[in-house]
Structure formats: C-alpha cells, structure tokens
Amino acid sequence: MRVEVSSEKISGDFAKKVKEISREDILLCYQCGMCSAGCPIAFAMDLLPNQIIQLVQLGLEEDIAKSRTIWLCASCLTCSVRCPRGLDLAKVMEALRLISLRKNIDYIRLAEISHDALAELPQIVLVSSFRKHTA
Amino acid sequence: MDRRIGVYICHCGLNIAGTVDVAEVVRYAGTLDSVVIFRDYRYLCSDIGQELIKKDIKELGLNRVVVAACSPRMHELTFRNACQDAGLNPYLYEHANIREQCSWPHTDRELATDKAKALVRAAVRRVYYHEPLEVKEAPVNPNVLVVGGGIAGIQAALDIANGEHKVYLVEREPSIGGHMIQLDRTFPTLDCSECILTPKMTEVAQHPFINLLAYSEVEEVSGFVGKFKVKVRKKARFVDESKCTGCGVCEQKCPWKTDSEFEAGLAKRKAIYIPFPQAVPNVATIDKKLCVYFKTGKCRACERFCEERAVDFSQVDQTIEVEVGSIIIATGYDIFDSRLMPQYGYGRYDNILTGLEFERMTSAGGPTGGRVLLKNGKEPESVAIVHCVGSRDKNYHEYCSRVCCMYGLKYAHLLRELTKAEVYEMYIDMRSFGEGYEEFYERVSREGVNFIRGKVAEIAADPVDGKLIVSCTDTVIGKVLRVCVDMVILCPALKARSDTEQVAKTFAINQRADGFFLERHVKLDPVATPTDGIFIAGCCEGPKDIPDTVAQASAAASKVLSLISKGRITLESAIATVDETRCLGCGRCEETCTFHAPKVVAKNGVMVSEINETLCKGCGTCAVVCPSGAMSIRHFTRQQVTSMVEALTEA
C-alpha cells in the first residue's frame, strides 16, 4: 500500500500528455467524489473516477494502466455535467484511453468477437465500441 | 508669480544615502529651473527636518516645495501638513520617491543616483505647475437609515440609536427578525435563537431613537454622504398599526389559508396574519393577493370581529421622505432553491427537507412542537445530512456558504438528542473555523454521527417503502455508498438576494461576481462601499454566521457614528473641474462616470458639464474621454502629468 511519489512523476510527461489531449485542467479536482457516486458503471470499477484523477495528478501512470476503469467509462457524461469544479472527466478518460490506444494496444479485438455476436449487434453498437476501444 | 522652489533630499539614515549619492542629487537639484534652495538632511520626517522646511518657507518665501524621500504613501501627508503649518497651501507640495522605488530595489550606486536625479527633476517640473487647492467641508445629517431588519440591521440600528441618534429602520416584511428569528438553536452554543433575538427586537420597538418602518421598502435614494434623501414606500397593511393590539382574533376568523413563510411552508397562515407570535411590530397584516375581499368584494370577516376597529380596507401605500446622512444596508440573503438540483429529489420525494424546514421542525414553537417527524407521523430511524447543496459548485454558486458545515453538525447533534436515528453526514471538507466550532465538531463526533467524506451525487426514492437512497462516494475508503435513510436534510447555499441588482442600483453601490454587495476593500474596509456614506453589514455582503454578522453590523454602526461624531465631511480636493469655455456639453463625461458626478446642465442657455463636487472621487476617467479637453482633474492636470512624463523620459 505504499506508493512512491516524486516531483519527476508529478511534473512528468504523463500528466502533461493527459492535459494536452483532453484540454482539461486536472488540478481543479477537489476530490469530492461526486463523479464516482453518480457514475452508472462505478460498481464494476476497480478504481473510482475520482481516484483516477488523483493518480493523474500524481503522475502514477502504471496504476492507471493496471486498472479497468478507463475502459469501463461509457462517456455518458453524467460526471462531466455535474462536476462542481467544472472538470470534464469524460475528456480525461478519453485522453487516458488514447494514450494507450495510440501505442497500438487495442482494448478489444475484432477477431475475438463471435459471429453470433456480430450478427446480433446493431451497427451503432459496433461502431461506437470500435471508436472507443480500438486504435 | 515667480516660482520659488525648495528641494529637500532625505538620507533616511543609510536607507537612501547607502545607495544614492545624496550630495550629487542635491547639487543637481540646484541646477534645476526655479529652485532657490536645496538641502539634504538625515531624517527629514523628524521634527527638526520639518522645521527646516518650515523655516525656509517663511524666511525665503518659498512657494513650492519638493521632498525626495520615502514613498508618498508614507510621508506625503506629513510634509503637506508641514507646508500648511508654514502658511503654504498643501497642494503646492510634491513628493519624490527615491527610497522604495530607487535606493531599495537598486544596487548600482551610479545608476540609482541617476534615477534619483530624474525623479527629483520630474517632481520639480511638476510642482512648477501645481495650483493651490481649497479644502472644502460639508455638514453631516446625523440621522441614519438602516435597510433590513434582520439581526444585522437590528444590531446596527441599536448601536446607533443607543448613541442617541435617530435611526429609520426599514423592513420589507410585516415584522423584523429576518432569517435569525426562524432558526431554532444556534451553533455551537445551542442557545435558542428566539430567546436571544426577541429582547433585541423589543428594544427596537420601544427605542425612542428608532423609527421602525416595517412592511416598507426603499424606493429612491438621492443626494450624497451627509445629505441623502430617501423615499420609503410604506405598504398598506389594511390594518391600522396604531389601533391593532395583536390579539389575533382576526386570524382565527379569517377563512383563507396559504403556506406560512415563517414556518418555511410546514404550516399554514391566514390571509390576515401576524407572521409569528413575537412579531415586531405585533400587528396584523392583510395579504392582498390571498384575501378574498380584494377579489370578490365579499367576506370582511376580520373587520367584523376586530374589536379595536383596526381593519381598514381603504388603506393605500404611502410614500414617506426621510433625510439622513448615512445609510447601512443589511438586506440579508436568499436561500438556494434546492429544486435547481433535481438530482437531489427535493420537491419530488417526501421527507427531503431543507435546513430551514428542519429548523422549524425542531423548534419547540414550530409546527411539530419540536418533534422530528416523517410525513407519515413517525420518527425517522435514519437521517442523512447533505452538505454543499448549491455551494462550492461551479454549476450553481462557486463560493463556500460558510455556515452550512456548522449548522449541519448542529442538525446531527439535535437528531441524536431528539431521536434514536442513525445519522449520516456527507461533507466535502469540514469547515469549523469559529470560536468553539472545532470543539463542537468533536462533541458531535463523540455523539455517534457517521461522517462520510464525499459530495452526494443523487438521491432516489424506493417506490415500495419510500426509503431514500443517497448515493455518495466515501472518498476515504474509495467506495461508492448507497445509504438508505428515512429522511434527508439538505444544506442549501446562502445566496445573494434575487433583487440585489435592483437594490445596488437604488443605492448606487455595486455587486461582486458572486452576486453579493461589493465592499470598498475586502480586507481593510469590509463594511464600507465605494459610495461614501453607504455601508453594508451581514449576509448581503456575503454568507456569514451570526457572530460575524453582529460584528459587522457594529462595525458599520461605528463607521456611521464617526461620521456623525465629526459632523462634517472633508471633500476630496483633487477632483474634476470643467473649463466651461471649452465644454461642448456632449455628455461623454456623464456617461463614463460611475459616481454620477458630472451632469450636463444649461448655463446661460449653453449646455455644459457641471461637476457635483461631493460625488466626484477624482479618478479622472472623465478627462480621458472628454473630446474637447474641457475636463481636467485638479492636481492631475494634463500639464502636471505631462511635465513629469517628459522629465522622466529625458536623458
């Protein structure tokens, strides 16, 4: 339960990159947890959205990489419209996904989706899923 | 007249002389035009230093003086007074700052000396063009207007009236008392709000120096500090205040009901009503909108049963004019409408209360007789207290409302005392900053309250058992909680009154971005406004608790008392002046001035601008927009400033 925090990590490329892609100021967060409490998918998350923000602040990239949270976010924007500090968390989550996807690491593989599933899933579901979960 | 300028350079010990070659600056001063005497001294601000200057003025007939020393913000006044003592108009003085802005921030002796010479040169050139200015005074009317009869207005009115000065206390509602009279117990001491406030209300009612204008509103304010004229509209109560004894028979007989404002909607009141038993003045008022007589011409039950024949349907609004020298605005706050956060379910589900509703519920004199009850008449077994409803939130009000943490804790305490309920308190940060507040937090912690550090996201009701499900994150353990409770108490933000803009306009004061009234200086002049003679106190200046409100009210009263005690005001001398021969009467100055000082008037059939010298603050923006150059600012004339700019730019 002990994590090393250093100024190298905090002022490192990771937080900068998140800021660049999202254009959101992560430092605004005051950790009220309203995002997590209203998140419809928080029940399945190993780290809560507010914890993700804190990890970005501290530059703890590996902890985020180990977590499922950013891949579970459905961009429903409930947190974004409610955040009392006006932080658009959905944009931050998208930036975090992109940092991974741009390394060409897809979250889902088309080849692994069964034919039955492909027949069943409407286009809108497939297109949106590929847009969010593949490079 | 020939200019005879004296220049004095201060060493300030080594503060100046350590970096600046004072002898060289003095020598240089002697080479400047019209300088007849030039000296240096170790400490010019000392009595001996000042005597030196005074003596020169008298003996050498100096008509202009320049001192190069510390910042003018430090000693300009000292030397102006010295000039005045020696019979020289204080405005014929100029101060050069060669310490804060030369010897202290610079280290190179040669460059610092050069700069000091430039600063002295600029001061000498400027002072050449200085004109003597007259210092004017005006009398102050000792009467005072206090607007708002909550605790702030009551305190301010009493402080002033106790000094035996006449106070007009204007209150919009039928009774004074404000929000405080609605509160049950007050944190952290838990003394009963009513018990501590009603004696003060009675004192107001009986005070020989207070003229209470309840059920009245300020309509118009004109004039300026020391001499305001105020029009107050006294709304028709349809009850003769002088006859009504407050017996309440009319209330009993009146058949028409609506939600009681005093009881926060938890009980009803009649169309003719006394808002609460301790009302001041203790007289009935007819709610014209509700009274059926005003709609159909029938009923008049109240009139029939009134033994004192106080009911008077023929009453009309009256306008009263009062003259006062100063004004205190203490108009209080509104409470954030929790319906604006529909995710909290207020107004949608039962048993979600606002703080004020809960205050009435725990009040012994309230609609439930002090019992905490659910809609179904039972006591709750679990209650959630939700902090920061509409405050600390960019979507509503960004500021902290300052009192919610503490009254939230108070509710937790009362619930533990009055019921057997499990209490959950959801907060973002616990702010317990006042006297005895942190101790109170500790006391409530011991009483077995569950503190959850997280902002509530949403509240839903279970359709089957009516339980309320409160969703929030416990950010300490990093888990999302769904807390199932019988009752929720919301702690809504205190916000600026919805009519603040209107009131600001009436009194020519300003609003901050957060909606509250703007103080003259946030730290050093918190009860004054930029308009002289108008002061603010209490929550109209921003959310605050009762102790701070009372302190601020007394502060505003003391400001007013100093004005009255001096009895006259010194008018700013360095103000705008119009060269009527050049004025086009275009009105640009009038448009730009925030203080309404210039006014275009007809003079000998020509439209010219005229400056109201009591309103002008000398900011100079009118002179900048004046297209003809007719407007100038005394002591900051074009010639004076330009001469300085030139002198500073020259090599």
Added chain:
Amino acid sequence: MAEFEPKIIAFACNWCTYAAADLAGTSRIHYPHNVRVVRVMCSGMVDPSYVLRAFEKGADGVIVAGCHHVDCHYIDGPVKCDAMFARLKRLVHTLGLEDERLRRELISTSEGVIFARVIQEMVELLKKLGPSPFRIETRV
C-alpha cells in the same frame, strides 16, 4: 559600445500598482533601474496623450498598470482603461512602433514580486528589440 539601456515609463495607479512597486522596494526585491514610475490615481486616468508623449520623448517602452478589475478603488476604472488602451494600441501600431513596447498590466497591492518580474521581462524584451525608432539619438 556600452549595452543599450532601455527607458521605460510605467503609469501606476496609486492604490494597487504603485503600492506593489513600493512593496517590491520594501521587500528589497531587485529589478532593473530602467523604469520610471508616474503615479496616477487610477489607470483609467491615463490619457493616451501621456503615453504618446513618453514615446515621442524617447521612451523605449511604456507600461500602463493598475488594479485588477475586482480591486478598483473607483469600481470600474480598469474597464475604462482597457477601452482606452485598445484604442491606444492601434494608434501605436499605426505609428510603426512594435506592439510589445506598450504593455498593460494588472498588479495588485500585494504583488510586488510581479511588479519586479514585469519590469525584468520588459527590460529583457526591449534589449532584444533595441532602441525605440523614435529615440532622438537614433534618428538621422
């Protein structure tokens, strides 16, 4: 040849920026000597002609500084100053002076450090830009 030393005229409002300059001195924060401060009651009092006169007389840079918009002693002086400044900026541009030579700053009473930093930056910038084309000695 000695290094070019730019001349800066700074108009500072009495209530904020002038006090900030005092604070920089009181705190012994060192900044270049090149600035000469003209005290005005409000930044809204600065007439465009003052600034133009400074340039005409050979100033290499001019700063118009006053309160932040919320701090104004006269409520909204900075707003009026902003309006004047926008016009002035165009004028200065038309005259062929580099935009950077004219600078608007909001510096409150407590911001002595910022005052010093602004002067430092301005001096560095002007050293790069070189003397004002209006300087008498640079005219042929």
Added chain:
Amino acid sequence: MELSYYPGCTLKTRAKNFEDSAIASMAALGINLKEFPRWNCCGAVYSLADDDLIHQLAPVRDLIRVKEQGQGKVVVLCSLCFNTLKRANLLMRNDAEKRGTLNSFMDEEVDYNGEVEVVHLLEVLRDDIGWKTISDRLKVPLKHLKLAPYYGCTLLRPQEVAIDQVERPTILHQLLQALGAEPIDFPFAAKCCGSFQVVGNREVALESAWNILSSVVSWQAEALVLSCPLCDFNLAGKQEELKQKYREFKGIPTLYFTQLLALALGLDSKICRFELNYQDPQPLLESKGLL
C-alpha cells in the same frame, strides 16, 4: 412542410421500426421527413480528444450535405447521431481555429461554419408542432397505459446539446401525456444503459441495463419507452439474458416513442413494425384495447 432528415446506419437496419413509425407519424402531422442524399455514418460517438480532428470529418460532411441542399435544419432520430452531429456542429460554429483546419482539409467541399441547425425529432414535436396540436389530432388516446419514459445520455449531455433540463428532463413525459398515457417519474430515466460496453464488457453493460429495468419494474410501469436504438439493444434486446440471470424478472415490453405516436394518431399498426421490437408490446397494447 418538408424537413431534411438524417437516419444514420441503425435506423436503416435493425431499427427500421423506429424510422418507419417516425416518418409515417410525421407525415400524418403534416411534416415530410426527407432523407438528404449522400449521407454517411456520423461516427456514432463524438470524439472527446482535443487533438483528434479526423473523427470530426464524418459528421461535418453530413452537415455539409444538408447545407448543400439549401436546408437550414436537419432532424435526427437516433440519439447518438443527434449528439455527434450537434456537437460537431457546435465545434464548427464556435472554434474558429479547428473550423479553419477542417475546412482547409476538406478543400473539395464548400466551407462550413455551423450554419445548419441540428434538432432531434422530439424537439420538432415540442417546438414546431406543439403538444396541443398532437393532442387535438389523437385518434386513439393511449388511456390507462403506465409508461416509463427513458432518455438515456445523449439527448441530455453535455449541457450544450441538451434538448431538455439535464437532470430532470420532461420532454418525453410531456409527449406521452399529450398522447393520453400516464408517464411515470422514475429516478433512472437519464442513467446510462451501459452503451457500447455490451461489446467489450458485456457483464457490465448487462448490469447497467438491469439497474434501469429493475427500477422501471419497481415503479410499476407497464412498458418502457425508448428513443435510441443502442439503448433498445441493451434494455430490450438483453432482457432474455437478464431473465435468466434474475429469476424474478418477468420482462417488460418496450417501444419507441414514435410507435406510440403512430398508434395514437390512428395509423395502421403495421407501420410500427412491431416484429422488430425485441420485446413485443402487442399483448399489452391489445389488453388495453389499443390494437
């Protein structure tokens, strides 16, 4: 009156019931929904990354097609398409720098500055036609039908595209009321259905859908009213699986709001294409004498 109409991919396939009932109902109300030519997929989701412009091309091209037709307004039915098109439109309207880049990239197209107005069909019903007109035209009032109106995310969030109050929308409630039905006020009306997670995180999407459906059931609605083909898949298409997982769940019929509109306007029920509904509402409608 004729209005330019954008169908999107799913309305042409799996959600034909949504499209057909909408077009027929609007025709009955005097509005011809005219599909504009050469439309393409909008991309389904709006790109949330500041540095990602390539994904804005698809929706912007659609908007250019509308502009080329000389139309000032485009009506969208699918909630996701509505969101994507409207946000892309706002980007073109408000962000001069990105607008410039996108326009210069698509140099073969006419310049686009966000001139077209993107509206959802519900907005047309509310603002152009009006609830009263709809009530007046009713042939078959949907009496005694307790319905749960479900909005999902993309009609309401973010604030700048919302067709109604974000936290407590009422537009569908109002429509259902105008149709003579009884809309219920349940707390999950704007909660996310799990969206595309049904592909990559199937269990999670199912659980999200269950949260909503169980709430609908506990608030005693007789049917769930939808406005989005993705929500339809999660909330209706997945009910069989949920019934297996949660034995107490007996299923709940689902309909698009346009199907209810068509019925209430007295149109032939064939136009509703109920055979495409994942959960057949016909037994319920028959029991209420509406079929």
